[in-house]
Amino acid sequence: MSAVQDRPVETPTRVDVAVDEIDAVLRSELSPIRERYTALSEALGATLAGPLWASTDLPVADTAAMDGFAVNGPGPQWRVLIGTCTAGRRSGITLAAGEAVRIVTGALTPPGATAVIRSEHVCGGRAGGHAAIALLPGAPRRNDTRLRGESWSDGDELTPAGTRVDASVISVAQSAETPIAMVRGPLRADVLLTGDEIRATGDLAPGQTRDALGSVLPHYLAHCDIGVRGLTRLPDDHALLRTWLDIDTDAELAVTVGATGHGAADHLRAVLEEIGAHILIDGIRMRPGGSQLLARLPDGRTLLALPGNPLAAIAATLVTGRSLVRALTRRADPASSWGRIADAATPENNRTRILPVRQVEGGVWRATPTHGTAHLAALLQAQALALLPTGTARGTLVELLPLPR
Template sequence: MTTLSGSEAVVVAGGRATRMGGVDKPALVVEGRRMLDSALAAVSACRRVTVVGPHRDDLDPAIGQVQETPVGAGPVAALSAAPISADAPVLTLASDLPFVTADTLVALMDALHEDPDAEAAFAVDADGRLQFLLAAWRGAALTARLDSLAGAVANQPMKALLPDRYVTVPVSGTTDCDTPEDLHRARSGHTGVVAADPSDAREMLRKSLQPLPVRRIQVRAALGATLAAPLVAAEALPPVAVSAMDGYAVAGDGPWTLRSEIRRAGSDHGFALADGDAARIATGAHLPSGATAVVRDEYVDIGEGGVLRRRPDVPVRDDARRRGEDWLPGFVLAQAGTGIDPAVVSAALSGEVTDVEARGPVRVHIVVSGDEIRRDGPLREGQTRDSLGPVLGQFVRWCGADAVSEAHLRDTEDGFDRLLQETTDVDAVVVVGATGRGAADQLRGALARTGAHIAVERVRCKPGGSQVAAVLPDGRAVLGLPGNPVAAVATLLVMLPAVIDGRTCRTPRVPWTAPLANASDVVGEVTRLLPARQLPDGSWLCDNAIRTSHLAGLIGRQAVALVPPGAADGDLVEIVPLPRI
């Protein structure tokens, strides 16, 4: 029986993924597992495994990692970068094959062994196409084909490696994920994962979402978006030497003769200083030609005839800011994946950057559902005031998205079907209510009818356990929240940032943790989401009893704390800040 133990494997996990919006495609999740992990599981019995692509800190140290040169130069360059033994079979496979298994690779190895003249065995998909990156090679044949290219491997098509003698094998596991549509089809049979805790649910959601396209945005309008490329300064800061203090621009070591000119900030009046000259200068004004330093007001005395001298009891220092003291052109102000907040916008403007490549901001449509909900007018018997819809947009914006529209949805059989069909001009839909499994809870059925991929079915937390997160075939995210206001707000604050991360490729923030003083009083069997306030000593205190039908319990509270099972007094727990005006 053929085994993989004597073979080597090269997993191609780089590339630009241009048809997927430049996302890290191997990290996308299908059926609860990264596609890269599926590929590695299939080759785990090989004697040597090499992954070609960006370095990943979470891989087993026994797995070799290399990077093709230049980065993104294509699969031929990737194979050329990997160590390949001439005396062993070599399996080559792409990391976007979520259903490849060891059995698939064994079938390829069997076909290669059965034909002693064959140099390679290629998988064939259901349409009869060769899958060049799902193949078994004789190591000597693959190295010979790569050597024949004489180093010209960048951006070569895989057909350049096609040997004279090869066999083909129709095998399972050839479904790849080159496009968002491919990814959705691969996920379509997946029914979702009950995450062990909110952290797992957020990670699952991030990896399930389709990134928004990259677009060029004016910096002033980019708040809330995420950088898709590094933010690089276009000009030095300061662009010219300027005074950091009110004082005197001087030339030479002194004493100096004070001239009548005054250099003010923004002045375009030109004059030059000769050695021994000084001129009055304001903070922020650019230094006149010939100036060698700035001496602040309190460091000098002015004598007869306008002679300026540095006081003997003060330090000798230059209070000028030289060109490029903060940065020079080309300096990276922020990395790709950084959320564009006011500091990023300000830094871009300081660096004379006018527009950026970015994804987002995420546009959210908010829906509050339920026949019992009434926004305006007097309540009728059995009705409840909509106390959440008018303020939920503020919570959405606090998470970093744009709340562009909102609506109330009645409990009708086709209400959610029409909502999901018609609300196509947004990036995410946030639904309050209808996430349970009661007679009036229609959201899950509507999602199933659209062919949505359920990324998160339920979460082991309280409140918020009934939440659901899904991806529609066109990429829109749907976040279904519980109907009770506190449960809805807590769930939104915990999960919506993960939606933003996934849709904009934003680097997830490191959770803020702090010691919880009364963990033993509030701990439960699942993670509890509880209002919390900070004590003077820096620790936090959670409310144990909280009414979820209104937000009054959040008044005077600064955050929602995530209290995991088994937490003890003083343990660090995650703190999610509440919005503040």
Template sequence: MGTPSAYDAVILAGGSATRMGGVDKPAIVIAGRSMLGAALDAVAGSERVVVVGPHRDGLASAIAQTQESPVGGGPVLAMDAGLRALGGGAAQVVVLAADLPFLSSASIEGLVAALDLEPGAPAAFALDESGRVQFLLGVWRRDALAARLDEIGRADLANRPMKTLIPAGYLTVPMTGISDCDTEADVAAARSRTTSPAVGLAEARRAARDAIEMLPARVATPLTALGGVLARPMLAAGALPRLDTSAMDGYAVSGDGPWHLDKAIRYAGSEDEVELEPGHAVRIATGAHVPSGATAVVRDEHVELANATLSRRPDAPVRNDTRRRGEDWQPGAPLAEAGVRVTEAVASVALSGEVAELLVRGPATAHVVVTGDEIRRDGPLRTGQTRDSLGPLMPRFLSWCGIHTAAESHLRDTAGGFDELLAQPVSGAAARPDLIVIVGATGGGAADHLRLALARSGAHLVVGRVRCRPGGSQVVAVLPDGRVVLGLPGNPYAAVATLLMTAPTVVSALTGAPAPTPQIAPIENAGELAADAPRVVTATQRADGRWYAAVPAGTAHLAALIGAHALAIIEPATPDGGSAELLPLPR
């Protein structure tokens, strides 16, 4: 991808936060460093840095400090003050707020590199996991920023909303780990994250399998067991075929022939007894049991009939079209091993083998919860609302992963809403879902209360962060009563990507099925899409069998999945033609 261009940095560290009781927000310590310290670490590769805000002792002498005037005049005025303090310098200027405790230098370099690739774009801004553009985390072309400030008017910048400054044609770069802290709840959520550092996807899957206990085994008929997983081998209870039967329409014969054709006809399901004398034959249908005394079944096309005499054609092969009793299997023969999912084929074989009961685990059942005050499924949208474009489809996606949807609900963004949801149900274990699949509330933002509620419930946080995007904020936890919580990002594309990469492992742990084997394939253009963290993108297999990936045009919807065959997880530094894990999409 090349070395990103040189850049300068403006850090907005405006001191007191009214939404947090007037505390000095940039000085708040999370994970052992202040949020201002996190910002400075993230722009360590810059040519020059200026911090806009009250003077702070202890900063390195190379870091310039300035203050907007009037103090507290808003981010647009602060950006102008920072740009003035920089004077001339690098052609690109990174602007960020000092309230991003987990920001990394890789994220900054990714923004700069994105702007390098689009010479005509005036700026590039981070796009967080919820699909929100973070305008206070971006990189500007210096001349574009100066021009926008001049257009507004330098004397009229105080208390201007950021949207008045944003130019047309800007880029967005999807990123994880860029949650900001605007409230005390945000700070608490951010501090809770420090106990769950991001892990690789393979490690997350191993942790889930180790932490999740298998469901108890239950006895079920073959049809009611569909979707479950065999807890013990499935053994044949009867032979197949049960009797010697005809494999073809033809004649049951006794001896070498020619044969005298008797008037009796053997139909499938006939219960009458027929004794075939040597040198005799009877008409027989496919599936009919062979009469006693028969030595073979000869198909129609291999014989000729003259009056009542049946003889083999001179050019016909000598063969026997009898299916012998137990030819497919004998009683007690293994038909399917433990750990095999009970599909329609398995259930059909059980019926063929006279197996009346199976011992199975699952299928796993889920309560699907869509979160967010802004989400509306039915009726006209009101101001600020968003159509629920994922919730109604979640049962289909879950079914693809082997999960049966037992209940659905919507949860508003309230601090205590999750506590009731996560509380141990009063109904018996047989009635409760095995999983709670939550869409949204995983990012640690102001309205994202899931992590704190899990901590209050005494849940074991198995997976708190995963190094990938999207899907980095995913959550896997086990409640004290054994139910599993699978937290998905609220962004529809991120939610589906997370579900497909993690749910099959959760299901295998619950049901005792073998761990899913990753499907690996070379991606012809992988080098174009590799980033600083594993990236989950759509992939299509073309007519020649080769796989090509594409960056989703938007992640707030599922348009990128139309026509795609799979999602591909492209690791950092993967070259063109390098291998990636494929997550097949539902068909």
């Protein structure tokens, strides 16, 4: 069963919800999934459930930021000792006043060092029968020492709760000696594609169409940080749909494609009523992709029901999938991407228009050719989906949802 907290009190179904209201509705209706401790290196796409704290100073000691010489005293000349300070070990060298020793990037500065001078700022020679270095005329007097705790100190907050675990978070956690942290997610989903007419393999019979979503929908879900545990294809059958929704699973999400309409073959709403599910949202004011449904299932999972047409399903996935991740993992809102649309048409009927676009010369964005929603040809050259709310006109600044490539 899904690892989800106590379900909240049921509220009336929200019908025809605006795109900019999805986050607020889901945050109010869905409890976050439980936290877990895990190695961040294995949690790409999860969300930090608490701040990431440093467990050590960085650097842990004074080190050389450049290849050069560790020196004791103001110079401008120093006697050079035999030996080299190398990274990852102590040299055993101690500098007295007026002495220097060669040092490499990342090496611990030896006791007595007052500065590190990079190689290109000094010239070599001899003084009193010994090897010596001196500052070049006009060379800057700078210290290329990375001081202990210069980047952060033990106990510092490195990034707050709600941050997405990406490659930079994983790397910083390793540097801070905090490789294990509390996270939520990444979300896991069982996926179902329905439709008597959909065929994945073999020859098409009259009236059948090729499955254009099964092999790519997991890719778009992963772009939203939703992993697919398994993908099933079923005909339009009431009993089979109910059986699939009753499966025992540890996924947090159930994602279905098709059956979101009100036709004779659309059994989803009837099945949800039978099993006691609570429909949270029935329809989003967007086109394509508006015929979608979100529900809380009796076992605590959240159902995301996508429309059957491929382009509509992908639009709904990218718009609503990101909101589901934010609600269930309490992820902080990321910085949005925005662009100006060169050829935007004004949306109608108070619905947000979802438009595949690509960036062209001059930095503006232009719509790619669209020929209906029954395939993904409009995404062939597209780099993002533009969200065009009511009132959008040519040159309007609109939000962009980058597409996975």
